[in-house]
Amino acid sequence: MRTSIGQYYPANSPLHRVDPRAKFVAVVVLAVALFTRDSFAALSIYGAAALVAFVVSRVPPLWFWRGLKPILWLVVLTFVAQALLARGEAFYSLGPIHLTKRGIELATYLSLRLVVLVLFGSLLTLTTSPISLTDALAWLGRPLRRLRVPSDELALMVTIALRFIPTLLVEIEKIMRAQRARGAEFARGGPLRRARALVPVLVPLFVVSFRRADDLALAMEARCYQPGIRRTRLHPLVARPSDFVVLGAVVATIVAASLV
Amino acid sequence: MLAVNALIDISGLHYRYPGTAADALAGLDLSVAEGEFVAVVGPNGSGKSTLARILGGLAVASGGHRAAVCGHDLLTEPGRLAVRRDVGVLFQNPENQLVAENVEEDIAFGLENLGLPASEIATRVDEMLARFDLEDLRHREPHLLSGGQKQRTALAGVLAIPRRALVLDEPTAMLDPAGQVEVLGAVARERENGLTIVLVTQEMDEVLGADRVVALERGSAVFDGPPAELFARPQLIADLSLGLPAAGEVGLALMQSGRRFVRTPLTIDELLDELVGSGGTQLTLGGVSEHPSSADDPAHGPWEAHTAADSPAPAGDGGEA
Structure with a gap:
């Protein structure tokens, strides 16, 4: 059994190996650039770039589809809203609904842009484990340490939280079984009744989790952890030439999109 | 019984949990020589786990005549922090000791806390993976490990920092028989390498291998001697609810x-x-x-x-x- 937290698709593609900081910066920059120029030509360049990255990532298309599915309604909503709200000469009218050429064009453009944006985002989360992403954010957040934001501690906190998700899922399962054995029913009644049935699950879950947290804190102290210490890492983030190739490709894409 | 050059030299140690009326440790004396393997037994609430925490510098003693462990004075804050470097503590529940997303990262955790360079951490992690037979599990996530594998990973993580003494607080209590054998085997190898070991346990079979056994009752030692001598005292065994191997x-x-x-x-x-x-x-x-x-x-x-x-x-x- 392998539980995948978030969207991450474990593989060893060139894109998986790129430094998470480079990938994060690349996606943010591309997302911003995507909104700075409104043209089908520019959008098709960004789309092509996303497609190339998708092929390089070796992630099965199904995984992208899974990431896209939850926001599909937003894409449809964007399309319908734009198609109906645009002004101009209508080529088709039905009662209060007027469809214009400009409206359809704008709707297609905006919904496709949303799809490309989600593709970029998915490329990051599918090829970067949540832990690496956390490390990258901690590194990028380091300047905030001057403002007393404990970025490294926050990153460690997120890492530990991610590490304990499967443990907590097992715990919930165990408690639910124990409560079922005592006659609890979780799948019956209306929403209110179902929510109320979860209280006897959540209370022991919290109790157990607090005990776990105590134990874990002790075990961490026993391994010389102290808040505020400067830790090193087994796998420190090291920028390699390939990371700069990726950033260069991003710049080239943006330049190309602004020229067409 | 106080040995000269004892690695652990404790006398008249007291500990009281906040809000309780009785001492968890009430004038405890304990001496452990370098390389010695001492088992600590006693009924629930006799102060065994409290002792384990104090030895590891993880709890603050309420008072005592003397509390020197590896040359650090546990009655002072700097001493308690320093002793964490020399004394490793392995706890009962392996699940609650693993911090990182996989085995190798978890073994590295303590070394990362010491601020060692990455290359040094990597060498030491490789060493520990080999020593505890975890090489094949290097990238395995904690929740996919068996109980015994988890506890071996935790032990490797504790000993990745070079230690002078190891305190084990009922390390097999939550493991199945196969896991118990795995962990005890690993501990036995550390003992052969000369590591000083204090084993808190409820398992009388684990006591048999110790050089000495200390029995606690209500926070003080009521027996200190070879295991065979303890098991030759049926009344004491019954009083402490210990049982036999x-x-x-x-x-x-x-x-x-x-x-x-x-x-x-x-x-x-x-x-x-x-x-x-x-x-x-x-x-x-x-x-x-x-x-x-x-x-x-x-x-x-x-x-x-x-x-x-x-x-x-x-x-x-x-x-x-």
Whole structure:
């Protein structure tokens, strides 16, 4: 059994190996650039770039589809809203609904842009484990340490939280079984009744989790952890030439999109 | 009993949990020499786990005449912090000791806290993976490990920082029999390498291998001596709800049904010797084979003399808070 937290698709593609900081910066920059120029030509360049990255990532298309599915309604909503709200000469009218050429064009453009944006985002989360992403954010957040934001501690906190998700899922399962054995029913009644049935699950879950947290804190102290210490890492983030190739490709894409 | 050059030298140690009326440790004396393997036993609430935490610099003693561990004074804050570097503590629940997303990252955790360079951490992690037979599990996530594998990972993580002493707080209490064998095997190898070990346990079979056993009751030591000597005191065993090692329980039952033994058997080998006769034979799964030299620390049996009324209670289970 392998539980995948978030969207991450474990593989060893060139894109998986790129430094998470480079990938994060690349996606943010591309997302911003995507909104700075409104043209089908520019959008098709960004789309092509996303497609190339998708092929390089070796992630099965199904995984992208899974990431896209939850926001599909937003894409449809964007399309319908734009198609109906645009002004101009209508080529088709039905009662209060007027469809214009400009409206359809704008709707297609905006919904496709949303799809490309989600593709970029998915490329990051599918090829970067949540832990690496956390490390990258901690590194990028380091300047905030001057403002007393404990970025490294926050990153460690997120890492530990991610590490304990499967443990907590097992715990919930165990408690639910124990409560079922005592006659609890979780799948019956209306929403209110179902929510109320979860209280006897959540209370022991919290109790157990607090005990776990105590134990874990002790075990961490026993391994010389102290808040505020400067830790090193087994796998420190090291920028390699390939990371700069990726950033260069991003710049080239943006330049190309602004020229067409 | 105070040894010269003791690695652990504690005298008159007190600890009281906030909001409680009684001392969890009430004037405890404990001395452990370098390289010694000491087992600590006692009923629930006798102060075993508290002692383990104090030895590791993880709890602040309420007071004491002397509390020196690896040359650090545990009665001071700097001493407590410094001792964490020298004394490793392994706890009962392996699940609650693993911090990182996979085995190698978890072993690295302590070394990362020390601020060592990455190359040094990597070398040490490789060493620990080999030493604890975890190489194949290097990238495995904690929730996909068996109990024994988890506890071995935790042990590797504790010992990745070079230690002078290891304190184990009921390390096998939550493991299945296979996991217990795995972890005890790893601990035994560390002992052979000369590591000083304090093992807090409820398992009397684990006590047998110790050089010395210290029995606690209500926060102070009521026995300090070789395991065989402890098991030769049925009244004390009963008072502390300790029980005997498995072979000892069988031997005792046989004695009570009229069988006479030359000496009280405590290990399986000793029991077989007594049953088959000491003619140098040993029962194996396939029949009878040559027996290697048997244990040479005989405990002479006082068991014949006592009745069922003062026979020891079975060992309690369940962890200590």
